[in-house]
Amino acid sequence: MDIDDILASVDRGPGASPESAALDHQQLTRFWIAERAVSEVLPWPAPLMERMMDRVRLQIETIEDLAASSVDTNPSHNSTSHNPNLNLRLSILQTDLARTQYIIRSLLRARLAKLTKHSMHYLVQLASRNKNPLSSASQSQSQSQTQSSASTANVSPEDSVPDISALTDTTPLSGPETSFVHAHQTLLAGHYGASFLGAFPRQLRRLDDNAGGTSMVQGPELKEVVFVRCLAAQVNCLMEGEGDGVDGEDGLGDEIGVTMRMGDVWVVRWDGVRKAWERGKWNCCNV
Amino acid sequence: MAFPLPRGIVASEIAFLAEMETVTVVPRQRLEGLELLGGPIEPLVPPRRASLPLWLALLLKRQRRANIIPPSWLHPESLSLILEVESQHQDYKNAFSPPPPLPGQPSVRDQGLEPTARPQYTLDGNRYYAAPPFLPQNTAQTTVSSGEPPALPFHWIEVGNMLLDSASDDLMDPGQIRRLLKDLREVRMAKMRSGVDVLDDAAMGGGGVALTGVGAMELGDERGFLSGVVDGLRKIGASKEQARREQLAEQRANGGYNGTQDEEEDYMEF
Numbered sequence: 104m105d106i107d108d109i110l111a112s113v114d115r116g117p118g119a120s121p122e123s124a125a126l127d128h129q130q131l132t133r134f135w136i137a138e139r140a141v142s143e144v145l146p147w148p149a150p151l152m153e154r155m156m157d158r159v160r161l162q163i164e165t166i167e168d169l170a171a172s173s174v175d176t177n178p179s180h181n182s183t184s185h186n187p188n189l190n191l192r193l194s195i196l197q198t199d200l201a202r203t204q205y206i207i208r209s210l211l212r213a214r215l216a217k218l219t220k221h222s223m224h225y226l227v228q229l230a231s232r233n234k235n236p237l238s239s240a241s242q243s244q245s246q247s248q249t250q251s252s253a254s255t256a257n258v259s260p261e262d263s264v265p266d267i268s269a270l271t272d273t274t275p276l277s278g279p280e281t282s283f284v285h286a287h288q289t290l291l292a293g294h295y296g297a298s299f300l301g302a303f304p305r306q307l308r309r310l311d312d313n314a315g316g317t318s319m320v321q322g323p324e325l326k327e328v329v330f331v332r333c334l335a336a337q338v339n340c341l342m343e344g345e346g347d348g349v350d351g352e353d354g355l356g357d358e359i360g361v362t363m364r365m366g367d368v369w370v371v372r373w374d375g376v377r378k379a380w381e382r383g384k385w386n387c388c389n390v
Numbered sequence: 391m392a393f394p395l396p397r398g399i400v401a402s403e404i405a406f407l408a409e410m411e412t413v414t415v416v417p418r419q420r421l422e423g424l425e426l427l428g429g430p431i432e433p434l435v436p437p438r439r440a441s442l443p444l445w446l447a448l449l450l451k452r453q454r455r456a457n458i459i460p461p462s463w464l465h466p467e468s469l470s471l472i473l474e475v476e477s478q479h480q481d482y483k484n485a486f487s488p489p490p491p492l493p494g495q496p497s498v499r500d501q502g503l504e505p506t507a508r509p510q511y512t513l514d515g516n517r518y519y520a521a522p523p524f525l526p527q528n529t530a531q532t533t534v535s536s537g538e539p540p541a542l543p544f545h546w547i548e549v550g551n552m553l554l555d556s557a558s559d560d561l562m563d564p565g566q567i568r569r570l571l572k573d574l575r576e577v578r579m580a581k582m583r584s585g586v587d588v589l590d591d592a593a594m595g596g597g598g599v600a601l602t603g604v605g606a607m608e609l610g611d612e613r614g615f616l617s618g619v620v621d622g623l624r625k626i627g628a629s630k631e632q633a634r635r636e637q638l639a640e641q642r643a644n645g646g647y648n649g650t651q652d653e654e655e656d657y658m659e660f
Contacts, residue, residue, distance in 0.1 A: 123513055125429025129524045130512060132410065139399050150514050158427055165425075191455070192424060195446060199426040202445070205406075209393075216393035327397075328592055328620045330601070330609055334492070334519040340598050361591075361598045366492045368609075370589070370616060371598035372624075388521050 127154055128203070133388050135210045137380075140330070140389040141373050142323040144217050144225065146275040146381075152207075159203060166196050217323065218280060222288045223264075223310060224322040229273065229281065230265035260292040260300045263309040325374045332388055333363035340375040396614065404610045408548030409445035410523040414530040415456040416440075441529055444549065448556050458557045459530040461543070464550055466563050468540035469570040475539075476577050484585065486578060486603030490527050490541040493520070522606075547575065547607040578605075582612055586619065593623035594631055 130151055138145050173189050218225060264285070267273075273281040292310055300308050312319050340360040363369050399407070410428070417434035424431040432440050439459065442450070450456035462468060475487045510518045527543035543549070550571050558564040582604075591597040601609070624631075 124425070124427060126510065126512055126518065128428045129520065130518065132407070132524075133521070136399060136407070139395075139403070140397065142397060148514075151512075154513065155427075162427055188421065191421065191453075195424060195431075195449065196426070198445065198449065199428055202406075203427040209403075212393040213395075219392055326624060328617050330398075330613070332521060334521060360594075363598070363600075366489065366495045367600055367602045368604050369598045369600050369602075370592045370620065372592065375598070 123154075124158060127151060127158070131155055131203075131206060131210075135206050137389040138210055138213050142217070142327050143325060143373075144214055144275050144323075147277040147280070149277065152277075155203070155207065159200065159207070162196065162200050162203075166193065166200065169193055169196070214280065215283070218276070218284045219287060221321060221323055222284045222291070223320045225276065225284055226265045226267060226288055227311060227320055228322075229267050229270060229276070232272070260296040260308055260310050261289055263311045264288050264292050265311075325377070326372050328370050329373045329376070329389055331363075331369055331371060331376055331380075333365055333367045333369070334388060336365055338363045338376065338379045340369070340371050341378060398613045398617065399610065401607065401610050404545075404606045405548050405552075407523050408545035408552070408606065409443065409448075411444045411528045411543075411545055411549055412441050412524075412526050413444050413447045413461065413528050413549075414439050414459040415442055415447045415450065416459060417450070417456045419455050421455075439530070441526070444528070444552065448552060451557050451560075458553065458560045460553060460557075460561050461528040461530060461549070463540045463542060463546070464528075464553060464561065464567060465540075466566045466570060469567060469574065471540055472542060473570060473574050473577065476574060484581060486581065486601070488541060489603045490543055493525065542574070542603070542605065545606050547571070547605050575608075578608060579611075582608060589616065589619050590623050590627070592620050593627055594634075 130148075134145070134148060134151070169189065170193060173193070267281060267285055270281065276284065295310070296308070310319070339362050360375060361369075361371075363371075395403075415434075416439055417436055419434070419436065421434040423433040428443060431442065431446070434440055434456070442456075447456065447458050451458055463472070472487055475482055479487075510520070512518045522544035528545075528549050550567070553561060554564055554568055554571075561567055585599070585601075588599055592599045
């Protein structure tokens, strides 16, 4: 394919190539549907969203310029033949802008809803993946832990909120989402502490307790069903083996289940097609 | 709450998506090309046909600035043909009639062929295959591809109803079309309901239930019900699935001596 053309269009900056605008719009729409369909937060498509936000900004400027020009020219000379068309163009541009903004807003709100529902889960996930012995995050965390174990009083639920201030890789969340979810959980922990956890014995105050082998941090249910359309020649639906953990060896215990063919629409469990979705978003899409 | 709607897109969002379908219009007035966020719009020059997104076509239609040429499937003849396949044909007793093929997908008659889809590339360098609503499934074809049977596109209910509401004067015999759409919907709804028996397959890991040919709004109607049933079945069948996993793992352990030690260690964790 003409990959050079695409690279060239990237060089021209965002919004330069009309075809890329259409493609980005289709990708955004597909990502929005996927985000609405699955129960976990999907990896944040940072480059795509940056391009979209730039385009929206440019489009708003274009609309403002057009509107200003219509106000300017109206009283000075009555160009009645041109004006209805200008109004039509303005209304088309504004409708298009509103539609795009609706998708972006709905996407962000859906993500926020998932984040607030399982905030502790995502914080723990972020903190566990970014374990770096030299980072200040783990230092301060261990500091707080030694402090809490040493001092007899003042164990508050806030201590169990992982410190993520030094994170560099925040996938699947975006930067602002990460700080939001941390602030949210800190507030929540403070509230719990003030309202009832403060009255509990010290060892029962943590929010990430996993005594008895059961973690009290609840995550999203990955086994819920989704509706997908297969876009590649064929995609296998997997039964995930129990052997592979979060970052363990990939596909050790996977059993191949049903095979979807191109153009098929299936009801499958999200954990079955998740890998196919992650490996390449062209393999299948949610409907 | 940050977001009040349930998981999975709801009917109003499906209608919103259907408005991104491309339709063919005959403009009645000139309009210069526009750079929209959803892609460029070609200039409108009156007698020449143009392809526009449905929302824009409807906007122009309501202001009497354009006429919409209905897609070939939205025609009494095509619809009654599909209805006949849907209700009489032996092969489709329990399945929906086949959807229009994706670009590069072999049609129903030559099943053995390999798909020959050519991907587009996104700005991030990934391969990208278009899917509805971004396929020209609702445009009026200039050349009638002979032999290709009419098929219902993914957003058939929404596009059909929107055109009936706003552009019924552009349609051939709108009353008949309305009746046929309703009949089709009822026939297919009955199939959807009768398929509940096999939903247990989707509850098992690695299993799934095919709904090929289903429409977006039909999915939207049944989404809550289907996912509720499957989730219930999954919870009931969790022990069965666990047993199957153990059996499979045992088979693998017996298969080779090399991995036995490691896998047994794996079990110990559970």
